[in-house]
Amino acid sequence: MADDTDTLIMLVASLLKPGDSFSQAEILDALVNCSGSVEDAAERLAQVASSSKGKRVSMPASSRKRKRDTKLDAWLKPPSKGTSTEHLKVPPQKVRRDEPKPKPLSSASAKPVTDLMTILRPPPSSEKKGPPKFAPxxxxxxxxxxxxxxxxxxxxxxxxxxxxxxxxxxxxxxxxxxxxxxxxxxxxxxxxxxxxxxxxxxxxxxxxxxxxxxxxxxxxxxxxxxxxxxxxxxxxxxxxxxxxxxxxxxxxxxxxxxxxxxxxxxxxxxxxxxxxxxxxxxxxxxxxxxxxxxxxxxxxxxxxxxxxxxxxxxxxxxxxxxxxxxxxxxxxxxxxxxxxxxxxxxxxxxxxxxHSIPPQSSIDLYRPAHPRGTHPANPDIGSHYDEHGHYRVLGAATANSSDPSIAKPPPSPPSAVSSTGASVDAAIEPSNCRINITFxxxxxxxxxxxxxxxxxxxxxxxxxxxxxxxxxxxxxxxxxxxxxxxxxxxxxxxxxxxxxxxxxxxxxxxxxxx
Missing domain, CATH: 2.60.120.590 (Alpha-ketoglutarate-dependent dioxygenase AlkB-like)
Structure with missing residues (x-):
């Protein structure tokens, strides 16, 4: 933020009258007391210069010598509880009795306040904007x-x-x-x-x-x-x-x-x-x-x-x-x-x-509308319950075989198989699987x-x-x-x-x- 601080100091200095000379520390103090407003700080310094009839009144030595945090966000934030702000106040200047006091600035004569972010915000990009994006x-x-x-x-x-x-x-x-x-x-x-x-x-x-x-x-x-x-x-x-x-x-x-x-x-x-x-x-x-x-x-x-x-x-x-x-x-x-x-x-x-099948945060289980039945015989693929109610892959002898080609029975096999091959009182098990067949x-x-x-x-x-x-x-x-x-x-x-x-x-x- 050091570059931003220097920029603000230069902006305040550019608003001062010729011959009004202030140090960077004095300008920065004015900015602090004016909450970062460039024009208010320049106006304050102009009043100080005017009250001394061209003889600049120096800022207190303690203000110049103390260690200060010059980061912009440090003085833009409001002070925390328990933090003294006395050192941020500019002491009143001594004015001679025969000198007229400076009139306070009226709201009508005050210049419009410049928003700090309009100065710090980067200029609009010169890059050509692409076509608009659309949500899925x-x-x-x-x-x-x-x-x-x-x-x-x-x-x-x-x-x-x-x-x-x-x-x-x-x-x-x-x-x-x-x-x-x-x-x-x-x-x-x-x-x-x-x-x-x-x-x-x-x-x-x-x-x-x-x-x-x-x-x-x-x-x-x-x-x-x-x-x-x-x-x-x-x-x-x-x-x-x-x-x-x-x-x-x-x-x-x-x-x-x-x-x-x-x-x-x-x-x-x-x-x-x-x-x-x-x-x-x-x-x-x-x-x-x-x-x-x-x-x-x-x-x-x-x-x-x-x-x-x-x-x-x-x-x-x-x-x-x-x-x-x-x-x-x-x-x-x-x-x-x-x-x-x-x-x-x-x-x-x-x-x-x-195209894709993206992962999802959650899915609904599929509950078949019909129970399992005996799959028609096919020499290449298929599985069914045999006449004994054993779940087996076609070509395998029994579900209790040690042959690795035998499929393990599902959690709830049918209690019986009718003479037509349809299961009787077969339990319908919900599934979290999607089968996709692309012909x-x-x-x-x-x-x-x-x-x-x-x-x-x-x-x-x-x-x-x-x-x-x-x-x-x-x-x-x-x-x-x-x-x-x-x-x-x-x-x-x-x-x-x-x-x-x-x-x-x-x-x-x-x-x-x-």
């Missing part, structure tokens, strides 16, 4: 979701019994799911939720079951085994979701690099042939901001995300292109997703928006065998150029090395622009054919 917006209805995002929200998408059955099936299966691990900045990081992957018996377009054999997918730079097939409840749910997705796609604008044959003369056909599944347990398990990898989805995919279990918020935020960065800012949109709701991320969502269409022109490999010998991943758009569309994608996610964080920095025509991809809505 809660999209609580399907109409608001459709208005602000390239998504549609559908409540109660499945029959209630099927939604509960699928929730139980996936919740039981999640006991064997894992957390993804990958390298990031020379450290191994782990996803804060459980995840798994499923594939249909065919690619959804024909009856060729070689799709399963070719589905040796790579995830986060790591080779994986062929995924499990859709459990029977998931297959039934998928058929309903496919119908809704195709109805919505028929209402929307199509993009030129989107999958489709313009010469076919038929509405678009979207078939879900894979499903990425996630389990979020409790309020803290989450996933950060990201857009889904397009490696096998191709440009402008449509993804249908089914939510089962406890309600969680789904957040969306646009990636503002470089050419618009000076005129607008991205806004976060939060969508509450209750049990049995479907969010369709339509074409352009992965190119223009990032996706892996395009035939982006099959695993057609994905270019980097210098590390590992399939690359496809990324969109989210910062640049031409006429509102993203038209540039590139293949980039992703080996660093699993190779101790080391990759080869390979990348190249994707060329749909030279790579023999299509057909596309814009007329491109292989």
């Amino acid at each position: 917006l809660m999209l609580s209805s399907p109409a608001l979701v459709a208005e602000h995002t390239p998504c549609t929200l559908h409540h109660s998408i499945l029959p209630p019994e099927l939604a509960c059955e699928l929730f139980y099936t996936m919740l039981d299966a999640s006991r064997a799911w894992q957390r993804n691990k990958w390298w990031l900045f020379d450290k191994v990081v782990e996803s804060p939720h459980l995840t798994s992957f499923f594939a249909r018996r065919t690619n959804g377009l024909d009856d060729d079951e070689s799709w399963q054999e070719a589905a040796q997918y790579w995830y986060n730079g790591r080779a994986t085994e062929a995924p499990s097939t859709f459990p029977e409840p998931m297959e039934r749910a998928c058929q309903i979701i496919e119908r809704v997705v195709n109805e919505e796609m028929a209402k929307r604008k199509r993009f030129k690099l989107e999958w489709g044959d313009p010469d076919a003369g038929s509405p678009p056909v979207w078939r879900a042939n894979v499903a990425a599944s996630n389990c979020y347990e409790g309020s803290k398990e989450s996933v950060g901001w990201h857009s889904d990898q397009l490696t096998y989805l191709g440009p402008y995919p449509t993804i249908a995300s089914l939510s089962l279990g406890t309600r969680r918020n789904f957040s969306l935020r646009e990636v503002v292109p470089s050419q618009d960065a000076d005129i607008r800012r991205a806004r976060t949109f939060n969508i509450p997703l209750p049990h049995n709701s479907l969010t369709i991320m339509h074409a352009s969502c992965q190119e223009t928006f990032k 996706r269409f892996y395009r035939p022109d982006f099959r695993p065998g057609t994905i270019p490999k980097c210098h590390c010998g590992i399939p690359t991943i496809l990324r969109p150029d989210m910062k640049s758009r031409v006429n509102g569309e993203t038209d540039r994608y590139w293949w980039t090395c992703y080996a660093g996610a699993q190779n101790d964080g080391k990759g080869c920095k390979f990348w190249k622009i994707m060329d749909m025509k030279s790579e023999g991809r299509g057909p596309c809505v814009g007329g491109l054919k292989p």
